[in-house]
Amino acid sequence: MADRWHVEVDRDLCIGSGMCVGGAPEEFRLDAARRSHPVTPDREPSEEVLDAAESCPVEAITITLAETGEPVFPPED
Template identity: 40%
Template sequence: MAEIDVKGFTVDGKKIKRIEIDRDTCIGAASCAALAPEAFQLDDENIAIITDPVSDDAQTILLAAQSCPVDAISLYDEHGNKLWPEA
């Protein structure tokens, strides 16, 4: 599991504090990197990695996470509550 804490930015009034990528779930579809190329890239194993999470706006980060066909990207607020994917 790769994760990164971010300074926090809001989506629908909720602050995104942490982004996680489940490396075992990621299939390398690259939809996240296509939508938010500054924040996500694929590594040498064609698995998504977080490069610069504050370079793209919060809505773009959310869309990138939502675009993942296997929900490998999780977003959390400052209290540790999962914002995406919805439980």
């Protein structure tokens, strides 16, 4: 069984571009302030979620392993 992910959006970095919503409309939403948030923060790994994180123009989306906190995206250098 794959490790679960924890998905977060840094609301201070988010510019509301909607790239994440456009790429993964079932996984992200924009609120009234046009800030993104994940629909399901703790979830099974998903290519759609990873693609959305990679497409964020300000890298506001982080993905970590839920159990250990180890980074999935962005990767550690």
